[in-house]
Amino acid sequence: MSKEAIVARIEKKPLSMTINGKKIGPIDVPVGMPMIDFLHHYLNLTGTHFGCGEGVCHACTVVEVKSDGSMVDTRTCIANAHSFDGKTIITIEGQAKTDASGNVTQLTPIQTAFIEKFSFQCGYCTSGFIAGATAFIDRLKREPVKRADLETAIEEALNDHICRCTGYVRYYEAVRDVALATPGCVIGQEDKR
Template structure:
């Protein structure tokens, strides 16, 4: 018995991948790990509940949304653009790290992780939230509740929520135009 395969083309972290023949039923997380060797995205519950597997989906209009790679098949992303945890930072031409994204740096500064397993999903969720603030800033008085709402579905078994939220709050407050009085 052979697996049915279809061609898949996807842009990951700004780089076009494919077309590559991929099993039709393969979850995106398996494609990331097995085909493109991007292992930063974590497999958690396998049911899309914990959000550890979350990546950023970039739409043609430039907006972003969260996508859970354990429940979405690789072919869902055919001809789409995504950003994994590996694509958040900036690298030089030799592939050496130049600079972390603002949210990655804030997570480090706030020690916003314990075991770190859920961190890639939280980074993706925070990135989408912060990206949304570019288009629709939040009132300072509503910032904390907006962060809680945006990251509410992400589960941290080590209960590092306060540090995650503080890091996101710092980036939102320090980025001009994200928060209004």
């Protein structure tokens, strides 16, 4: 069977969503294609990394914006691209503000804190940590925690993210600093950094 015949037999369905503030689609995408492959091969958004391929390491995590505006972190290596049809997501490329030329004009508080704390080493897991931390800070804005419970809340929120370089302490410190600096995230805080 020729390559063209094989390609012709692959079932495709249209897919539309909003990614990094831009409407995408409809694009005919193979049924069963993992979302990370769609991001990489159809949109050239390669900042979201493929790690384990089993949804365990969370390197492939992006931010999903729900219809009520709340954010959750979602893995893309185990999610079918069509499961995102009609949804809104933010990849690492869409986190910072950019000008018309694509130059970064302003980093997010999470990105800034990660740089200031030098939270990453090889950087492979960083985009997933940024997505997880972004969703966590968003949740804290709606459901603040007591200052005494902040460390535990950070650990629970980011516990599933794997960093092979063992940079956890600096990631957690950066997230803690952002939570403490963001009004409404922490109840009864005295600065105990």
